[in-house]
Amino acid sequence: MANRENQWNAVQIGPNDPAEACALLPELARNEIAAIKIGHFLGEQELAVISANMQNQTIAWYANKTNQQGRIGINATGFSHLPDGKKKYFDATPAAEDDRDAIFDGTHSPINKIVEFFGHVFDTKIATEPELAQARYFAGLIRAMGAKSTLHFDYAPKQLPGWSVADADEQFGLVLYLQMPEAGGALNIYDHPWTPEDESHNNDHVEKGTFGFDEDFLGDTPHASVLPSEGDLVVFRTRNFHQVDEIHSDRPRLGLTTFMSQQAGALALWS
Ligand SMILES: O=C(O)CCC(=O)C(=O)O
Numbered sequence: 001m002a003n004r005e006n007q008w009n010a011v012q013i014g015p016n017d018p019a020e021a022c023a024l025l026p027e028l029a030r031n032e033i034a035a036i037k038i039g040h041f042l043g044e045q046e047l048a049v050i051s052a053n054m055q056n057q058t059i060a061w062y063a064n065k066t067n068q069q070g071r072i073g074i075n076a077t078g079f080s081h082l083p084d085g086k087k088k089y090f091d092a093t094p095a096a097e098d099d100r101d102a103i104f105d106g107t108h109s110p111i112n113k114i115v116e117f118f119g120h121v122f123d124t125k126i127a128t129e130p131e132l133a134q135a136r137y138f139a140g141l142i143r144a145m146g147a148k149s150t151l152h153f154d155y156a157p158k159q160l161p162g163w164s165v166a167d168a169d170e171q172f173g174l175v176l177y178l179q180m181p182e183a184g185g186a187l188n189i190y191d192h193p194w195t196p197e198d199e200s201h202n203n204d205h206v207e208k209g210t211f212g213f214d215e216d217f218l219g220d221t222p223h224a225s226v227l228p229s230e231g232d233l234v235v236f237r238t239r240n241f242h243q244v245d246e247i248h249s250d251r252p253r254l255g256l257t258t259f260m261s262q263q264a265g266a267l268a269l270w271s
C-alpha cells in the first residue's frame with residue numbers, strides 16, 4: 001500500500017545480499033513495497049560478454065511493431081491461445097534454451113545466478129510441468145523495446161489456466177537490464193493488482209499483448225517509477241498493472257526476463 005504521501009516505492013539493495021532480497025519478498029507479495037531493485041546484479045564484464053554474443057542472434061520483432069517490441073526466446077502466453085499450445089511451447093523449449101545459452105557463452109548464466117541467489121533462502125528451481133513428464137519450462141526471455149509497452153498485468157491463474165504455473169500463491173517478475181535507452185524506459189508499477197472487474201478496460205481479446213488496457217483507467221492510483229541501470233535486477237509483483245514508459249533511443253532497451261512463481265514457499269522460474 002502507498003504511504004501517507006501517496007508514494008509507492010521500490011527498495012534498493014546490493015548484489016551481495018540475497019538474504020535481504022528474500023526477506024523482502026513477503027512485503028512485495030503484500031503490496032507494501034512496489035519493487036526490489038538489486039543494483040549491479042551483473043557486472044560490466046558479464047554485460048560485455050552477453051552483449052557481444054547477442055550480435056549473433058536475431059530479434060524477432062512482433063508483426064507491425066518492428067523496432068518497437070521484439071524478443072529472443074519464447075513465452076508461454078505466446079502459445080496458450082494456440083490449438084495444442086502447451087505442447088507446442090514445450091516442444092520449442094530445447095531450441096530456445098540453446099539460443100539463450102549461446103548468449104550466455106563465456107560467462108556464468110544469469111538465469112543460474114538468479115536461481116542461486118534466491119536459493120540462499122528458498123528452494124528455487126526452473127518450473128516443470130507434471131502433466132508432461134516434468135518437462136522443463138523455458139526461463140529467460142529477452143525483450144527488446146523501442147517504444148513504450150502496453151499497460152498490462154501478468155498472472156498465470158488468469159492467463160494460463162491448465163498450466164502448472166497457474167497453481168501458485170504469488171507471481172513475481174524479474175527483469176535483468178542488459179541495455180537501457182539514452183532516455184526514458186522507466187518501469188511504472190501501479191498499486192493495483194488485477195481483479196476480474198478490470199477486464200472491462202482490457203483491449204486484448206484473443207492473444208494477450210497487442211493492445212493492453214486503457215491507459216487512463218487507473219486514474220491517480222499510486223505508482224512507483226523504477227529507472228534501472230544496466231546490470232540491475234528488478235523484482236516486482238506482476239499481478240500489479242505495469243507499463244514501460246516512453247523510450248528515446250537509437251538502440252533498443254533490452255531486458256532478460258523471467259517470472260518467478262511462489263508455491264508453498266518454493267520458487268520456480270519460467271517465461
Ligand atoms: O522490461 C520491463 O521493465 C518490464 C517488462 C514486463 O512487463 C514484464 O517483464 O512483465
Ligand SMILES: [Fe+2]
Nearest residue numbers: 153154238242
Ligand atoms: Fe509485464
